[in-house]
Amino acid sequence: MTTIRASLATAVDPALRNGLAELLRSLADDEFVIGFADSEWTGIAPILEEDVAMSSIAQDELGHARAFYGLLGDLVGEDPDHLAYDRPPESFRHCRLVDHARGDWAFTMARRYLYDTADSVRLNALAESSYAPLAELVAKIRREERYHLLHVDAWLRRLATAEGEPRDRLVRSLETLGPDATTVFTPLPDEKALVKSGILPTPMAALRDRWMDGLAPVFAELDLPMPPRDADLARGREDHSDAFRWLYGEFTSVRRLDPEATW
Amino acid sequence: MSAMPAPALVDRRAVWAALAEVPDPEIPAVSVVDLGIVHRVDVGPDAIRVEILPTFVGCPAVEMMRSAIEERLVGFARRIEVDVTFAVPWTSDRITPEGRRRLADSGFGPPLPANDPAAPINLGRALACPYCGSRRTVMENAFGPTLCRSIYYCTDCRQPFEQFKTV
Numbered sequence: 101m102t103t104i105r106a107s108l109a110t111a112v113d114p115a116l117r118n119g120l121a122e123l124l125r126s127l128a129d130d131e132f133v134i135g136f137a138d139s140e141w142t143g144i145a146p147i148l149e150e151d152v153a154m155s156s157i158a159q160d161e162l163g164h165a166r167a168f169y170g171l172l173g174d175l176v177g178e179d180p181d182h183l184a185y186d187r188p189p190e191s192f193r194h195c196r197l198v199d200h201a202r203g204d205w206a207f208t209m210a211r212r213y214l215y216d217t218a219d220s221v222r223l224n225a226l227a228e229s230s231y232a233p234l235a236e237l238v239a240k241i242r243r244e245e246r247y248h249l250l251h252v253d254a255w256l257r258r259l260a261t262a263e264g265e266p267r268d269r270l271v272r273s274l275e276t277l278g279p280d281a282t283t284v285f286t287p288l289p290d291e292k293a294l295v296k297s298g299i300l301p302t303p304m305a306a307l308r309d310r311w312m313d314g315l316a317p318v319f320a321e322l323d324l325p326m327p328p329r330d331a332d333l334a335r336g337r338e339d340h341s342d343a344f345r346w347l348y349g350e351f352t353s354v355r356r357l358d359p360e361a362t363w
Numbered sequence: 364m365s366a367m368p369a370p371a372l373v374d375r376r377a378v379w380a381a382l383a384e385v386p387d388p389e390i391p392a393v394s395v396v397d398l399g400i401v402h403r404v405d406v407g408p409d410a411i412r413v414e415i416l417p418t419f420v421g422c423p424a425v426e427m428m429r430s431a432i433e434e435r436l437v438g439f440a441r442r443i444e445v446d447v448t449f450a451v452p453w454t455s456d457r458i459t460p461e462g463r464r465r466l467a468d469s470g471f472g473p474p475l476p477a478n479d480p481a482a483p484i485n486l487g488r489a490l491a492c493p494y495c496g497s498r499r500t501v502m503e504n505a506f507g508p509t510l511c512r513s514i515y516y517c518t519d520c521r522q523p524f525e526q527f528k529t530v
Contacts, residue, residue: 240453
């Protein structure tokens with residue numbers, strides 16, 4: 101799987117290697133953590149069709165995570181499974197937005213809406229990345245994410261326009277998640293160099309503004325609370341919650357039973 | 364000067380014909396060639412290298428397809444290498460006309476052309492029921508039993524069917 105990409109990975113300027121690794125790690129960890137959290141709906145979603153939908157969406161996200169861990173593995177010379185399952189929880193670099201427990205259905209939909217729309221802005225930028233393996237993978241992922249966006253857009257509208265409890269739960273969820281929403285766009289450690297080299301074609305702060313501009317008319321139309329522009333960026337991709345540590349225990353549990361097993 | 368025996372030339376067409384016999388693990392009526400997942404085939408004197416494109420990034424059948432292709436090509440060259448690539452995105456437009464026909468024969472709605480690259484999606488389009496041909500069909504779920512399929516229902520023959528996602 102790695103022959104072509106590995107040769108490209110070795111051609112990366114050593115000065116950019118760490119920055120690129122951090123970018124890939126953040127993408128992989130975001131998709132891995134939200135994919136795992138959403139896979140918890142399998143078997144317990146409110147209706148059967150949503151059981152199928154959330155299981156499929158979660159599988160997509162875990163597949164994207166695996167592919168991003170593959171790119172990271174090519175770059176740093178590590179096995180993708182090792183990157184996903186054998187790291188201590190504090191070395192995960194997913195954003196605070198996906199760090200919450202899955203909550204109820206309205207909470208899951210609120211988070212998916214914020215995450216999917218933000219991720220879409222990020223992917224649109226990365227499709228132009230000068231790092232070809234990343235641009236190629238993102239071109240493929242974007243086509244799949246269209247289905248996720250349509251799904252969650254329908255749910256946001258359904259909950260927002262329902263009277264009473266559904267709308268109340270959605271609004272409460274958006275208020276809880278709001279302060280963490282823009283952590284998707286937490287600036288990366290070596291961001292200046294990544295932008296200059298074209299690996300990250302647009303700075304995270306500009307992507308955040310682009311996302312807020314797209315979100316504003318939808319939230320105004322549905323009378324939903326806009327997330328604040330500024331998040332606590334020092335905690336953006338660090339300082340994980342107990343909810344994450346619990347999830348980490350779940351997703352590493354089988355691996356820990358027998359780390360050397362061949363599947 | 365004694366002549367070295369020339370390496371046997373592998374017939375590219377024979378390699379492609381062999382690939383056309385490798386079934387998709389989930390829909391065996393359709394081959395990996397008909398699905399359009401074979402990106403390129405490099406035939407060298409002692410190695411054959413095949414690059415395949417996953418239909419979906421998270422497709423769990425990719426590993427099965429890799430090993431099925433490797434097994435089928437044993438004997439064509441000393442070394443068979445099958446790599447997964449995203450060099451170009453697999454889209455449902457890569458399914459051949461023969462592949463579409465075989466999908467429909469197996470009860471799957473073939474994907475519509477992904478004519479709008481910005482919105483490669485089936486929604487809002489009238490899809491034909493693979494059983495009776497009626498276009499009075501409704502989408503039950505954009506997601507289905509595998510990543511690449513949605514679930515539809517035909518209001519004429521009252522048959523649910525799986526529709527390949529346009530992607």
